[in-house]
Amino acid sequence: MTQKRNILCIGAGYVGGPTMAVIAHKCPQYRVTVVDVNARRIGQWNSERLPIYEPGLDDLIRATRGKNLFFSTDIAGGIRDNDIIFVSVNTPTKSYGEGAGMAADLQFWEATARQILQYAESPKIVVEKSTLPVKTALALERILGNGGHEVRFDVLSNPEFMAEGSAIRDLEEPDRVLIGSRGTPGGLAARQTLVDLYAHWVPREKIVTSNIWSSELSKLVSNAFLAQRISSINAVSALCEATEADVSEVARAVGMDSRVGPKFLNASVGFGGSCFKKDILNLVYLCRRYGLEEVADYWEGVVRINNYQLARFTRTMLRAMFNTLTGKKICLLGFAFKANTGDTRESPAIYIARNLLAERAVVVVSDPQALANAAADLKDADGQVSFVADPYEATAGCHAVAVMTEWDLYRELDFERIFETMLKPAFIFDGRNVLDHRRCFEIGFNVYPIGKPPLTHFS
Numbered sequence: 001m002t003q004k005r006n007i008l009c010i011g012a013g014y015v016g017g018p019t020m021a022v023i024a025h026k027c028p029q030y031r032v033t034v035v036d037v038n039a040r041r042i043g044q045w046n047s048e049r050l051p052i053y054e055p056g057l058d059d060l061i062r063a064t065r066g067k068n069l070f071f072s073t074d075i076a077g078g079i080r081d082n083d084i085i086f087v088s089v090n091t092p093t094k095s096y097g098e099g100a101g102m103a104a105d106l107q108f109w110e111a112t113a114r115q116i117l118q119y120a121e122s123p124k125i126v127v128e129k130s131t132l133p134v135k136t137a138l139a140l141e142r143i144l145g146n147g148g149h150e151v152r153f154d155v156l157s158n159p160e161f162m163a164e165g166s167a168i169r170d171l172e173e174p175d176r177v178l179i180g181s182r183g184t185p186g187g188l189a190a191r192q193t194l195v196d197l198y199a200h201w202v203p204r205e206k207i208v209t210s211n212i213w214s215s216e217l218s219k220l221v222s223n224a225f226l227a228q229r230i231s232s233i234n235a236v237s238a239l240c241e242a243t244e245a246d247v248s249e250v251a252r253a254v255g256m257d258s259r260v261g262p263k264f265l266n267a268s269v270g271f272g273g274s275c276f277k278k279d280i281l282n283l284v285y286l287c288r289r290y291g292l293e294e295v296a297d298y299w300e301g302v303v304r305i306n307n308y309q310l311a312r313f314t315r316t317m318l319r320a321m322f323n324t325l326t327g328k329k330i331c332l333l334g335f336a337f338k339a340n341t342g343d344t345r346e347s348p349a350i351y352i353a354r355n356l357l358a359e360r361a362v363v364v365v366s367d368p369q370a371l372a373n374a375a376a377d378l379k380d381a382d383g384q385v386s387f388v389a390d391p392y393e394a395t396a397g398c399h400a401v402a403v404m405t406e407w408d409l410y411r412e413l414d415f416e417r418i419f420e421t422m423l424k425p426a427f428i429f430d431g432r433n434v435l436d437h438r439r440c441f442e443i444g445f446n447v448y449p450i451g452k453p454p455l456t457h458f459s
């Protein structure tokens with residue numbers, strides 16, 4: 001018989017909200033509370049309009065909120081009343097002092113640790129859900145071990161591997177759940193408690209346990225490997241463009257080798273999102289701190305190629321459009337960092353928009369979910385950027401269209417209609433290789449995919 005447990009999650013963001021919604025749904029006998037310092041965000045979680053867009057999330061929240069899932073700003077009460085505490089606060093790249101631009105900023109994480117210490121009155125299992133530098137659990141244990149009172153704390157590492165846009169599916173059917181612990185009796189007992197929790201819906205063979213440092217490091221390395229695949233294929237896309245090879249054909253041929261596999265080989269304008277870059281830079285910083293310069297250089301190359309790919313995209317636009325973009329109206333189709341999310345953190349579209357604005361182009365942004373975030377990201381570019389939800393309205397009167405996000409709806413647009421309303425010669429730059437390039441070319445567009453020969457009407 002599983003004992004009924006009270007679970008707290010500190011941090012009601014992209015990870016905390018969906019993760020706890022799935023736990024509440026799968027474990028109706030557990031009571032789950034999510035707290036945050038951001039009262040507005042908690043208000044949104046308690047409203048009909050959730051703070052994030054994620055397919056399937058609304059239904060889950062509707063099914064659990066007010067029953068065994070609660071959102072609150074009462075952090076002290078939450079710590080007091082719950083025995084398993086997940087910490088999923090943000091760990092962005094540090095923007096100041098030593099390690100600026102590379103290391104993880106641990107201020108939110110440490111503030112949380114101190115709050116736990118301050119308010120805990122009974123034994124707690126503290127679970128690292130945030131992505132953290134390897135050895136952070138040691139620092140957490142040191143802070144929690146200094147309370148001068150008798151409360152027992154056991155620290156676990158349980159990194160999250162979900163991706164935005166497919167978060168609910170990833171959480172409901174994870175490839176694996178990783179739980180790192182100390183090898184002490186207390187650590188192993190805490191680990192078993194978390195195994196029991198996940199065992200409510202995750203097959204036992206997919207719940208992997210390890211030592212706590214391996215668990216922390218595995219998360220950084222997982223993201224580094226995924227991003228490395230994208231940078232690899234993006235690097236190849238540049239060579240394809242120079243040689244008339246087709247990157248999709250190359251990716252298919254390479255990915256059919258079962259040792260390589262077909263996923264994460266879509267060449268693109270570059271990867272975005274709040275984590276890949278920050279986690280690789282964190283890994284690079286850690287390697288340098290341990291004196292492993294060659295290892296650091298190797299992983300830093302993944303980010304370098306991504307920056308190169310982003311810069312290359314606007315360079316292609318500039319060259320194709322007769323070396324001047326000044327005053328030209330360019331529509332960005334999509335602003336989210338990937339499809340099926342409204343998240344724009346580190347979105348390639350931000351970089352492309354800024355590069356185009358630097359060339360004095362006029363930018364029109366369209367996106368089905370991310371327009372509010374896009375407006376916040378580009379708020380300093382007043383007057384030069386407009387935000388238009390309807391893609392037909394957004395593209396009308398433009399010189400060029402650049403696809404930034406692989407939303408399904410862009411594949412289904414009526415490009416004949418769009419061509420009619422655009423200035424000629426009309427250009428398409430497909431930063432996601434999602435359009436039917438041959439068809440667009442036949443309509444009259446000059447088409448520039450990633451990693452494929454352009455289709456143009458110029459002799």
Ligand code: NAD
Binds near residue numbers: 013014015075163164
């Ligand atoms: P987020 O910014 O969306 O959410 C973090 C939340 O923590 C914010 O709402 C913030 O107000 C809150 N917070 C900060 N300090 C707090 C404190 N002291 N007390 C209470 N609340 C506090 O971040 P996120 O995208 O959910 O990411 C959280 C962590 O999970 C990061 O370490 C990230 O690397 C990792 N991660 C993210 C994803 C993803 O897809 N976004 C996936 C896997 C892992």
Ligand code: UGA
Binds near residue numbers: 131263266275
């Ligand atoms: C990524 C990982 O996939 C998750 O496992 C991890 O938990 C998460 O980071 C995290 O730690 O935050 P996420 O960033 O949400 O998830 O989304 P991805 O699907 O990984 O896409 C990241 C970026 O790479 C997007 O901009 C996407 O468009 C791009 N991408 C992805 C490509 O350019 N090509 C591909 O083949 C795949």
